[in-house]
Amino acid sequence: MKAATKSSDALPAAHDRVYRGLRTRIMHGEIAPGEPLTLRGIGKEFDVSMTPAREAVRRLVAEGALFLSSSGRVSTPELSNERIEELAALRALIEVELASRALPRAHIALIERLQTIDAGIAERIAQRDATGYIRANLEFHRTLYLRAQAPAMLAMAETVWLQLGPTMRALYGKLRRTEPPRFHRLIVAALKAGDEPGLRLAVRSDVTQGLRLLAS
Amino acid sequence: MKAATKSSDALPAAHDRVYRGLRTRIMHGEIAPGEPLTLRGIGKEFDVSMTPAREAVRRLVAEGALFLSSSGRVSTPELSNERIEELAALRALIEVELASRALPRAHIALIERLQTIDAGIAERIAQRDATGYIRANLEFHRTLYLRAQAPAMLAMAETVWLQLGPTMRALYGKLRRTEPPRFHRLIVAALKAGDEPGLRLAVRSDVTQGLRLLAS
DNA sequence: CCCCGCGATTTGTGATCACACATACGCCAT
DNA sequence: ATGGCGTATGTGTGATCACAAATCGCGGGG
Structure with a gap:
């Protein structure tokens, strides 16, 4: 031994x-x-x-x-609604900033990769694959944020994801999603247009959308 | 043994x-x-x-x-200028939000306590007590943010402080401060007036002030 | 039938040990 | 005197052990 x-x-x-x-x-x-x-x-x-x-x-x-x-x-922690709200707010703060910093560096190749990942997300949803959905969704965000060249911020965002992990799974069961995430389309569109305010709004919306229902 | x-x-x-x-x-x-x-x-x-x-x-x-x-x-880490800039940006994002959430709950007793701490900070500066200055400064911020009732956010802010700790000490040596932090006055004033935009600006300024010189 | 209490088992904690590796020091040959 | 190499020392890693506390289960009493 x-x-x-x-x-x-x-x-x-x-x-x-x-x-x-x-x-x-x-x-x-x-x-x-x-x-x-x-x-x-x-x-x-x-x-x-x-x-x-x-x-x-x-x-x-x-x-x-x-x-x-x-x-x-x-x-693994059972999050209170208050804590979930805090973590969602942190996601909004940090990820909006990351997206904003990534925007000037977002080439067309990156945008195409995001669209590919997004297509994968739609598949996972169709297959009711909760874990696969979460993984692909995180990959979508991480791929974008990597372009921000801000490792400390990205690490902090991932820490928040980590804390929400077990809860996101539970959340997935509650809302019976059949449609692909509509805010991802908005994010991609804003990236293409170089529209920073639109990007910030789209990211904020995407990040806080699901967690609102949970707190109700 | x-x-x-x-x-x-x-x-x-x-x-x-x-x-x-x-x-x-x-x-x-x-x-x-x-x-x-x-x-x-x-x-x-x-x-x-x-x-x-x-x-x-x-x-x-x-x-x-x-x-x-x-x-x-x-x-203990030696931070690059890029990392310092990121951490300062994180402080700005998170602490502005914390201050904003604390504002509605900021009673007069809290404001008086902040002023007392601020007076202590002035003393430390006069005495060239670097460690004491840092400790008192953090106490000022923590005292305010505790009122936000947002433990997850506060924890994240403290993590950032921790990463900046060794560098803040080095920073203190570089800038020969003789005056008490002027932005603390602005923070207190905004709290008294219930002026949220002013508070956000004051906190952002206080948090990012010292770190700007370091990156130059 | 339910609740309390006591014992067996499970679980985390911290000390110690054996090992691999990295570094540093010193010795010898040139 | 100097450069290179081998050894001694220091350092992190992971396994194992002894111990205390918490938890669970069972049985008896109300």
């Missing part, structure tokens, strides 16, 4: 592998809100001991992706 | 004690940018083993307060 030491493996550090694995699962909404996790369970799943599992969990807790009860138990 | 087990101590968990200790030192600018840290050194300083030290460091790295080199060495 010495877990392959390091031998000739590549170099994806153990605790980082666990972190990334949990992170994407949370961000994509593959874990239900309130679901409890155990360090030994995580370690077993990723074939590591408790130590790297603990580090990964600690990091996710620091990012707000996991909730740490007073007794040290970890679970 | 069994480190006092738990005996009759209260219950401030070990790794959390280390985390808080390092966090405030970083946020207050008591550690120079680029300064290297070792897990064993931290453990010795707080009288714990490497395990809690590692967890605290991991958490601070996750928050951007510490930099982790490719070989695993940790140090």
Whole structure:
């Protein structure tokens, strides 16, 4: 039971592998809100001991992706309506700024890529693929924001996504969407036209649309 | 060498004690940018083993307060001008929103407390007390933002402060301030008058003032 | 039938250890 | 004197262990 030491493996550090694995699962909404996790369970799943599992969990807790009860138990957080409203407001603030900074650098190739991703989103919706929908939606936004050349801001936006992850999945179940996101069209149109005020409005609308129903 | 087990101590968990200790030192600018840290050194300083030290460091790295080199060495980060500009923009976005949300709840008692803190800031400046100045300045902002009743936003703002901590200390040395922060007066005045646009402008100015010189 | 309490099990915490790697120091050959 | 190399030291990583506390389940009493 010495877990392959390091031998000739590549170099994806153990605790980082666990972190990334949990992170994407949370961000994509593959874990239900309130679901409890155990360090030994995580370690077993990723074939590591408790130590790297603990580090990964600690990091996710620091990012707000996991909730740490007073007794040290970890679970994915159940967000209150107030917190959801705050996080939506943060998304609006940060992502509008990111989109605005990306606008001058948005070439036609980027816009075409966004349209391709958007088509994929429509497919996921048609197939009722919640996780795929969330993943594609985040890819749409991240692709745009990468052009902003603002890594610190992007990291902060992703932190917010992470916190909303489990809830977004639950939200997806509530609203029975059959249509593709209409605000994405507006975003693409504003990018093409170089219309900054229109872009800001479209991003703000897209980011806050779904979360309004949840708070009602 | 069994480190006092738990005996009759209260219950401030070990790794959390280390985390808080390092966090405030970083946020207050008591550690120079680029300064290297070792897990064993931290453990010795707080009288714990490497395990809690590692967890605290991991958490601070996750928050951007510490930099982790490719070989695993940790140090406080040396920020590029681009990153400083981003962080200043984030401060402006988030803190303007926080101030705006705090405005309707800003009673006279709060305003008086802000003025008291501001007087303390003037003292620190007169005494050339860099750390004291930073701490008092952050207290001024936090006191105001607490009224916004937006814990997630406040946490995000504090994360940005944390990332700027070591740099703010260096910044303090560059600009030889002798006058108390003039924008704080404007903030207080806007709060008294219930002037939201004025408040937003004053906060934005206060937050971005010092960092403009640094980027030049 | 429900509620309380006690014990077994689960779970997080922190210390310690073995190991791999990086760095730094010092010694020897040129 | 200087440059290169091998060793010693320091550092992070991850596994394992001992311990305390929390949680769960079961049984008895009301």
